[in-house]
Amino acid sequence: MLNYTLRRLAFAVPTLLVISFIIFALLDLAPNDPTGNLPLTIPPEVREEIRRSLGLGEAFPIRYLKWLQQFMVNEPLNLIERILGIEIGNSAERLRVRSWVTRSPVVDLVVERLPQTLLVVGMGYVAGILIALPIGVVSAYRQYSWFDQIGTFVSMVGFSVPTFFTGVLLIVIFSVHLGWFPSIYDTMHQVTHLPSFWVQVRQMVLPVAVLGLYNAAQLSRFVRASMLDNLGQDYVRTARAKGMRERVVLFIHVLRNSLVPVVTVIALGIPTVFSGAIITEQIFRVNGLGQLLITAIQGADIPLVQTLTFIFAVLIVFFNLIADLLYGMLDPRIRYE
Amino acid sequence: MSEATEAYPAAAADPAKAERGQRSLWGDVWRQFRRHRGGMAGAILFLAIVLAVFVGPSLHDVDSQALNVREKNQGVSLLHPMGTDNLGRDMLARILAGGRISLAVGVTAMLLSLFVGSVVGVLAGFVRWLEGPLLRLTDLFLALPLLPLLLVTIMLFRDTLRAMLGPETGIFLLIVFVIGITSWMQTARVVRGAVLSVKEQDFVLAARAIGTRERRIVTRHILPNVLSPIMVSATLGIATAIITESALSFLGLGFPSDFPTWGRLLYDGVNYVQINPSRVIWPGLAISLTVLSINYVGDALRDALDPRLRGR
Numbered sequence: 001m002l003n004y005t006l007r008r009l010a011f012a013v014p015t016l017l018v019i020s021f022i023i024f025a026l027l028d029l030a031p032n033d034p035t036g037n038l039p040l041t042i043p044p045e046v047r048e049e050i051r052r053s054l055g056l057g058e059a060f061p062i063r064y065l066k067w068l069q070q071f072m073v074n075e076p077l078n079l080i081e082r083i084l085g086i087e088i089g090n091s092a093e094r095l096r097v098r099s100w101v102t103r104s105p106v107v108d109l110v111v112e113r114l115p116q117t118l119l120v121v122g123m124g125y126v127a128g129i130l131i132a133l134p135i136g137v138v139s140a141y142r143q144y145s146w147f148d149q150i151g152t153f154v155s156m157v158g159f160s161v162p163t164f165f166t167g168v169l170l171i172v173i174f175s176v177h178l179g180w181f182p183s184i185y186d187t188m189h190q191v192t193h194l195p196s197f198w199v200q201v202r203q204m205v206l207p208v209a210v211l212g213l214y215n216a217a218q219l220s221r222f223v224r225a226s227m228l229d230n231l232g233q234d235y236v237r238t239a240r241a242k243g244m245r246e247r248v249v250l251f252i253h254v255l256r257n258s259l260v261p262v263v264t265v266i267a268l269g270i271p272t273v274f275s276g277a278i279i280t281e282q283i284f285r286v287n288g289l290g291q292l293l294i295t296a297i298q299g300a301d302i303p304l305v306q307t308l309t310f311i312f313a314v315l316i317v318f319f320n321l322i323a324d325l326l327y328g329m330l331d332p333r334i335r336y337e
Numbered sequence: 338m339s340e341a342t343e344a345y346p347a348a349a350a351d352p353a354k355a356e357r358g359q360r361s362l363w364g365d366v367w368r369q370f371r372r373h374r375g376g377m378a379g380a381i382l383f384l385a386i387v388l389a390v391f392v393g394p395s396l397h398d399v400d401s402q403a404l405n406v407r408e409k410n411q412g413v414s415l416l417h418p419m420g421t422d423n424l425g426r427d428m429l430a431r432i433l434a435g436g437r438i439s440l441a442v443g444v445t446a447m448l449l450s451l452f453v454g455s456v457v458g459v460l461a462g463f464v465r466w467l468e469g470p471l472l473r474l475t476d477l478f479l480a481l482p483l484l485p486l487l488l489v490t491i492m493l494f495r496d497t498l499r500a501m502l503g504p505e506t507g508i509f510l511l512i513v514f515v516i517g518i519t520s521w522m523q524t525a526r527v528v529r530g531a532v533l534s535v536k537e538q539d540f541v542l543a544a545r546a547i548g549t550r551e552r553r554i555v556t557r558h559i560l561p562n563v564l565s566p567i568m569v570s571a572t573l574g575i576a577t578a579i580i581t582e583s584a585l586s587f588l589g590l591g592f593p594s595d596f597p598t599w600g601r602l603l604y605d606g607v608n609y610v611q612i613n614p615s616r617v618i619w620p621g622l623a624i625s626l627t628v629l630s631i632n633y634v635g636d637a638l639r640d641a642l643d644p645r646l647r648g649r
Contacts, residue, residue, distance in 0.1 A: 015477060018477060019477065019480060019481060022481070023486070026486070026489065026490065026493070027489060027493065153375075156375075156629065156632060156633065156636075157625075159632075160625060160628040160629035160632050161621075161625040162580050162583060162621075162624060162625070162628070164583070164600075164603065164621075165603065165617075165621035165625055168603070168606075168607055168617050168621065169617070169618070169621065171610060172614045172617065172618070176610060176614065271482075278484055278485070278488075278588070279584055279588065282587075282588060283607075293488070294488070297488050297489060297492045298492070298589075300492070305485075305489055308485065309482055309486060309489065312485055313480060313481060313482050316481075316482060317480050320480065
């Protein structure tokens with residue numbers, strides 16, 4: 001297991017390096033000029049000066065390596081410093097990845113936006129899991145019943161209808177017509193007492209519902225298939241033959257075994273919590289990471305886009321690794337050689 | 338989603354024994370496909386949408402670009418069955434026009450991703466020394482954050498391509514290319530798996546024994562036998578491509594407003610949700626129904642092409 005973990009880790013590093021190179025190269029070789037929007041009256045030598053101040057003076061490989069150093073070494077060090085409140089080396093002199101638009105370190109922007117994304121989108125994912133589990137269990141246990149038929153149809157609809165349509169539809173129904181929930185998420189809102197907590201809950205209902213339904217539709221099928229796989233196994237018959245109660249058989253024996261693949265699927269889906277929420281955040285105007293990415297893309301803020309995209313890639317690789325390891329840990333039949 | 342066939346065990350148990358003797362492979366597939374109620378409904382709905390989008394404009398003969406500001410934001414009427422938008426353009430005509438582009442994007446992007454995926458899959462399954470590198474490449478693509486990368490690519494290359502190829506062709510080619518090039522991984526994996534199992538079969542050995550060339554073995558013996566997984570991913574690929582294109586358009590980085598797709602129409606309609614909710618509902622419904630019907634067809638196809646399930 002340790003051997004396997006180390007090997008997987010050793011493979012993750014070159015993968016990330018290649019991805020970082022692809023992202024950097026794609027953005028860097030693209031035909032655009034950061035000084036293109038500046039007034040034409042600026043003389044060429046000043047323009048060159050501006051470009052150099054943005055870190056564009058050097059050759060491509062050098063810029064790439066510098067960016068890599070800033071992202072992989074400098075920013076983590078800064079984060080550690082901030083969390084532990086200590087100073088490592090000469091932190092004031094350390095180069096940081098800076099946004100071209102706001103001129104502030106990119107990592108600060110990310111840290112600013114992270115809580116909203118985690119709260120709204122993370123909650124949507126958790127809600128999806130909580131909805132999917134009982135639905136999957138019941139539809140597998142009562143296979144071909146009306147509940148199962150309806151569940152199959154609803155989940156088919158659930159992942160066929162794109163989130164940008166469900167979101168807008170919910171806004172039309174619940175904000176425009178019924179006026180129950182606000183359609184725009186107010187990030188400035190602070191929870192101080194019970195009524196303001198209710199305001200927070202109400203503004204979270206719609207985005208969480210959209211994401212929850214979408215995730216539940218995909219996950220419930222997995223739970224169902226996995227439950228069905230296990231329900232037909234011999235050990236279930238043995239457990240029943242021993243005279244165990246149906247509830248014990250279902251929840252202790254079958255459910256626990258069925259959750260093994262489900263847990264890995266959940267782990268694999270966590271990166272989409274961050275990147276897949278771009279659309280939902282856009283619909284409900286949640287100013288989280290996805291919205292930061294969209295504004296950065298529209299403003300051609302290359303360093304911010306590079307860093308955000310790479311963060312998403314790191315998350316995907318990391319959770320793939322976690323899912324693989326989890327699978328090996330939870331399922332004793334799987335032995336990595 | 339193989340569960341869907343399990344829903345009809347009785348149907349699978351009574352194969353048409355009477356017709357034995359004159360059954361072909363595709364006849365069997367079709368017979369099994371017809372048993373899948375969702376698949377049939379999906380196929381009919383999808384054909385209806387395709388028909389409406391391509392034949393509709395000759396029945397509903399209104400220019401989708403014609404402005405008429407006096408008749409803006411109208412509701413349902415005989416002249417405008419789906420109302421008009423904020424510039425008085427007929428919504429039905431726009432939806433039909435948008436559907437043509439959406440479907441064209443879906444099919445073309447699917448063909449591209451199918452081509453790349455099949456080539457990678459066959460090579461990875463058949464050519465030993467290419468297997469490692471190609472699998473690494475597939476893993477690498479699976480680890481890329483696709484939506485952000487798609488957005489970035491379109492943002493960066495949109496203007497250049499538009500200037501080179503004109504506003505419509507440029508954006509069409511760009512979007513089809515980026516969607517196709519980022520969605521071949523599942524196909525490649527499935528095809529490789531199928532190739533690995535097919536190439537161990539005796540008939541491949543027999544073909545090799547009589548001196549068939551490698552290329553001929555691939556085209557004549559391997560490819561026809563891995564056609565089923567390719568067809569299933571082709572069907573589902575259209576749905577994914579349509580969804581991805583609409584998502585890009587919805588984020589404002591897809592097709593321009595004067596050359597709209599369903600996603601773009603939805604995006605434009607969002608700002609008028611309070612005045613005219615139907616501007617959001619019609620395009621959204623069009624996307625959802627198309628994708629839903631394609632998914633059902635894919636589901637039924639998967640079951641119909643699975644020899645373990647097909648009528649014994």
